[in-house]
Amino acid sequence: MGKFIRFLILSLLSLSGHNGWTQVPSAPMKDTEAFRTALLKMSSGVNTIESDFVQEKKLSILSGNLISKGYFCFRRENLIRWEYSVPYRYLIIINQDKIFIKEENNQKQYDIQSNRMFQEMNRFISGCIQGEILKNEKEYKIRYFEDPKSYFVTLIPVSEKMRQMLNEVQIWFDRKDLTVSRIRMMESGGDYTRIDFTNKKLNADIPLEKFRFK
Numbered sequence: 001m002g003k004f005i006r007f008l009i010l011s012l013l014s015l016s017g018h019n020g021w022t023q024v025p026s027a028p029m030k031d032t033e034a035f036r037t038a039l040l041k042m043s044s045g046v047n048t049i050e051s052d053f054v055q056e057k058k059l060s061i062l063s064g065n066l067i068s069k070g071y072f073c074f075r076r077e078n079l080i081r082w083e084y085s086v087p088y089r090y091l092i093i094i095n096q097d098k099i100f101i102k103e104e105n106n107q108k109q110y111d112i113q114s115n116r117m118f119q120e121m122n123r124f125i126s127g128c129i130q131g132e133i134l135k136n137e138k139e140y141k142i143r144y145f146e147d148p149k150s151y152f153v154t155l156i157p158v159s160e161k162m163r164q165m166l167n168e169v170q171i172w173f174d175r176k177d178l179t180v181s182r183i184r185m186m187e188s189g190g191d192y193t194r195i196d197f198t199n200k201k202l203n204a205d206i207p208l209e210k211f212r213f214k
Contacts, residue, residue, distance in 0.1 A: 024170070025152040029144035035151055039131040042178045048206045049074040049129065049179075051197040055084075058192050072197065074129050078122070079211040093211055094122060100213040109213060128171065128183060140169075149175055177202075 029035060055068035069086040077096075084090035091102040099110045099122075112122050127133030133155065134142060139162075140155040151173040157163045165187075172182040179202070183195035 025145040025147035025150055027146055029146045029151065032144045035144065035146075036134055039134065039173065039178050043130045043132070046130070046202050047076050048203055049200065050204055050206060051200045053195065053197055056194050058190070060189055060191055073206050073210060075206050075208075075211065078126060079208075080125065080129075081210050093213060094125070095211045095213065098213070128169075128180065131173075131178075131180075133171075146175075150181070151175060151178070 050071070050073040053070055053072050055066070055070070057066040059066070067087075068084050070082065070084040070090075072083070073081045078094065079096070080092075080094040082092040089104070091100075093100040094112075097112045099112060101108050101110075112119055124133065127136065133140070134153065139158055141158065143154045145152040145154075153171045153173070155169040155171070157166060157169075166185055167188055168186040170182075170184040170186065171180060173179065174181045179197070179200055180195075181197055185193040185195075187193075
């Protein structure tokens with residue numbers, strides 16, 4: 001079960017573009033408290049998010065990177081949908097305390113409350129989406145940077161258990177609206193999963209039907 005959860009965490013967050021690396025901002029953020037306050041204020045007013053995504057994952061055992069595309073949406077409280085469409089169809093839905101996974105004719109359902117790792121995964125995903133993860137200074141060593149286009153935050157897990165899955169999390173926030181534009185997950189050995197969100201829409205009317213298991 002541990003290997004499956006690790007794979008699921010990285011799969012859920014493996015959304016990224018294939019248009020080359022974005023330069024990592026190197027200048028320390030001038031006013032971290034103002035950024036955190038503005039981010040939490042913005043996220044508190046967001047009830048829904050939907051976006052296209054492109055996924056790139058680097059694995060040391062493969063010569064090339066894995067590219068996928070799909071659609072993502074989020075709705076309070078705790079409703080998340082990842083829908084892969086290229087190169088294959090794959091669906092993951094988080095609905096309150098349940099996770100639903102569908103691949104071709106196979107589908108499975110898991111109870112988040114029955115497994116602590118599922119709970120941590122769900123909290124981590126929601127925290128990245130809403131910016132709440134920046135409150136977890138006891139769980140992550142957090143550093144803040146910026147450039148003219150982006151705010152950039154790195155999070156290094158404190159616990160050994162989390163570091164077994166992730167060495168570092170890197171999050172880019174669009175300077176214009178403070179929404180997450182990219183997430184990169186760094187693993188040991190140089191493997192990574194990178195996230196780019198495009199065509200983002202905030203507070204659109206997303207029907208509950210998108211988060212129901214079928």
